Amino acid sequence: MKTDDIIAKVKATASQAGQAAVKAADKAAKTAERFVETTKLQYQIYELKGEVDALYKEVGKLMHAAHQNKPVEESRIDELLTEIDRKLAGLEDLQEKKARSKNRKYCKACGNTSEMDQAYCGHCGVAFEAEPAPETDKAEEPEVPTDENDETAEQAPVEPETEELQEEPQSEEE
Structure with a gap:
């Protein structure tokens, strides 16, 4: 029995080591990929x-x-200045991509980068633009009929008036 237990433990340890090696290799590959992207x-x-x-x-x-x-x-x-403007816009786009690849934000005002969770540039203090909310597919949203005569049309819930909700305390004399 001891031999079987030892073999089972060796197999389990080898399996765990193999899984750890796969995870380490995946992480190394992702790091290398990010490095190549940043270098490009x-x-x-x-x-x-x-x-x-x-x-x-x-x-x-x-x-x-x-x-x-x-x-x-x-x-x-004028042609040269227009070309400069076009190339500077492209340069800014590349700087933003590079910052995002490093999980950082690029400041258009000063050219430095800050952590992704920062609302303001850590170098110059300029507010970062708010990240746009992810767009939802309009095809996924159910269509709501707007015809008032249609019984299936959704109706907005009627909010009770605040006067009705606030009851005045009754006096003990009544």
Whole structure:
């Protein structure tokens, strides 16, 4: 009997160790996946910042040329500024994704991140935008008839008037 007990205990211990190893491997895989995602986002941010810097440089050269009374196409400056705005919006989106991948919030005002449960930026104090409530599928909601003559139409519960609910205490003299 002792041998059977020992074998059963060894099997149970091996099973537990195997389950623990699977959990550890899953956690390591998720951590690695999150790291890869964050690294990709960081690279995209780096590339986009470089593109924005190049556009700023080009705008600066055109402005300097205008300062020296050289001919400059204003439409070209407008095109570059529009492109800068577009790329900066994309950069902000990437920063938000990167922060979310680290379970943090990105502050649009100062560029720092804070914990997800914070209502205000820990660095500059600006209030974070409220998270939108998850949208429900309108197809899932039952349709409520609105025809007053329809007997199946839901009626709003009638709230009793407050005067009826508040009874005045009766005097003992009555």
